[in-house]
Amino acid sequence: MAKIGSNGVVTDSVRQGGLISAYYFGGMWGCFLGGWVGDKIGRKRGMIVGVFFGILGAGLMSGSINASMFICARVIAGLSIGFINVIVLPWVSEIAESHDxxxxxxxxxxxxxxxxxxxxxxxxxxxxxxxxxxxxxxLAFMAIPLLIVAATLPFLPESPRWLLSKGKRPESVEILCKIRGDLSPDDPKIVTELTQLDATFASKPQKRGELINMLLGGRYSGRLHLGRRAAMGCALQWIQQWTGILAIVGWASELFRLAGFDAYKSLWLGGLANTFGIPGTAAAALVIDRMGRVKSLVVSFVIQGIALFLIAAFVKTSQDAAATNPAESVRLGTAAASFVFVYIWFFTMFNIVPTWIYGTEIWPQEIRAKGYSFTIFGWAAGSGMTQFVIPIMLQKLGYKTYFFFGAMNIVAMPIVWYLYPEVARRSLEEMNLLFTSDSLLVSNNMKAYHQRIENAGGDVAVASRRLLDEVDGNDEETQRTGGNPEDKFVEALYQDERKPQ
Structure with missing residues (x-):
């Protein structure tokens, strides 16, 4: 391939970014295809398709004979990761309980x-x-974990929520009882969960669940505001990719080189920094449900921003001191390296899990994988763009790259705080009620949420069913008058929501 050095490294920064970004380009389209397939044929069978694309992509990449073949293979591998991400993550959310x-x-x-x-x-x-x-x-080694996944799929339970949405109630109840601790179908815990599930499933396929209508701003979704949810899931991933993680993890060795470390030590420190993410992610389990998604994200943005500013400052001063005071340069470079570890710890503990789980939680069951495809699209597009520009930024801007990403963390804080309702410790069947206000602000959506719950006597299942009846035009008032449910049902039952605050 052109512009490859004698050590096997691509030397042109634009080509570096392009070869990496081809993977995410495939993911941008694999997520939509995978979302449709996952909702259509189930989580387990959808995963088989994703694994197939991954093994095919790994084989073609490792056997590439020119840049064009390599890029095509990267796109195929990207289709796989789009499939897998959009199916596995909703699957986990559907099996887990709300409190953990x-x-x-x-x-x-x-x-x-x-x-x-x-x-x-x-x-x-x-x-x-x-x-x-x-x-x-x-690249060939990439096929090994995919083969392990394929071998274990037959032993995993299908999503009980997906089964119920497809009318397979006996199988759904059996799996739900099993994963909740071998409970009886008559156990109050199972009965309550099934009641909420039944209340939130549409009685028939709705136009609002078609991908084209979600792409066009959530047509036919009324107060469910599916278009807004699509934008929120996509934007949250885009935000994450532009707050510096890929510049830290993907280009850690380059950062350490800028800080004054030699090639071997830069590579070694880069590996150690990535390894540091494992205990950080494990620690996320201690805070993600207690603090909630939004507070966790805000904490991460504050610390990440500070860490990136300090990394940039220490790299700059280390470079300035290199010629006149080598010992001081080493100390400053070491300080920069230490804040890389601070960044990774707070990112993995407070950022990565809430960013990825949020998009799985906010969608109705019958279109969860399809809806989550917008989140994965945001990840693929954001990652592809940042992976393309980071090598160019590092080449042209050097340490200033980290000032830029630090500033993006500051920008992200008010966006998440004011526009993203907290979803922690809520059942998935409760989520529709969190997005009923026409306002984008969390405060207005929470007022509408509490009003609907109050009008339903505190029963989430009743409030959820009323909301769907309102949107679908199935409520008694609409059937009697033949009017628009949003004009009559809402006016009669939810007048308080429209009163001036």
């Missing part, structure tokens, strides 16, 4: 960071081998 859904979700990202660490140290281990083996073997 975040803690269960954190286990997924412990596995995620273990995979990142294995990949990094694998590349570190083969760095002195022949050029071809150095890049082909790690």
């Amino acid at each position: 859904r975040g803690a269960k979700f954190s286990l997924v990202f412990i596995a995620n960071f273990i995979g990142i660490v294995i990949a990094y140290w694998l590349n570190f281990g083969v760095r002195n081998t022949g050029v071809d083996f150095r890049w082909r073997f790690p």
Whole structure:
């Protein structure tokens, strides 16, 4: 391939970004296809399709004979990650209980960071081998965990919520009882959960659940505001990718080089920094459900922003001192390196899990995977864009790159605080009630939420069913008058929501 150095490294920064971004380009489209397939044929069978694309992509990448073939193979591998992300993560949310859904979700990202660490140290281990083996073997190795996933899929339970949405009630109840601790179908816990599930399923397929209508701002969704939810899921992922994580994790060795460390030590520290993410993600299980999603994110943005500003400042002063005071330069470079670890700890403990779980929680069951595809699109688009520009930024801006990403953390704080309702410790069947106000502000949506719960006598199932009847035009008032449910049902039952505050 053109512009590859004698050590097997692509030397052109634009080409570096393009080769990496092709993977995310595939993910941008794999997520929509995977969301449709996951809702259509189920979580387990949808995963099989995603695994197939991944193994195919790994084989083609490792066997590539030119840049064009490599890019096409990266796109195919990206289709796989789009499929897998959009199916696995909603699947975990659907199986977990509301009080510890975040803690269960954190286990997924412990596995995620273990995979990142294995990949990094694998590349570190083969760095002195022949050029071809150095890049082909790690790409081929990607097929091994996919084969393990394929082998374990038959032993995993299908989502009981997906089964119920497809009318397979006996199988759904059986699995739900099993994963809740071998309970009886008559157990009050099971009865309550099934009652809420029954209340939130549409009686027939609705136009609002079609992908084209969600893309067009949530047409036909009325007070469910599905278009807003699509934008929120996409934006939250975009925000995460632009607050510096890829500049820290993906380009850690380059950062350490800027801080004055030699090539070997830069690579070694980069691997250690990635490894540090494993205990950080494990620690997320302790806070994600107690603090909630929004507060966790705000904490992460504050500390990440400070860490990035300090990294940039220490790198700059280390470079300035390199010629005149080498000992001082080393101390300043070490200080910069230490804040890389601070950043990774707070990112993994307070940011990664809430960002990824939020998009799985806010969607109605019958379109959860399809809706979550907008979140994965945001991840793929945001990651692809940042991976493309980071090598260029590091080449052109150097340490100033980290000032930029630090500033993005400051920008992110008010967006999340004022526009994203807290979803921790709420049942998935409760989520529709959190987005009924026409206002984007959390405060107005929470007023509407509490009003609807109060009017339903505190019963979430009743409030959820009334909301769907209102949107679908199935309430008694609408049937009697033939009018628009949003004009009559809301006016009669929810007048308080429209009163001036």
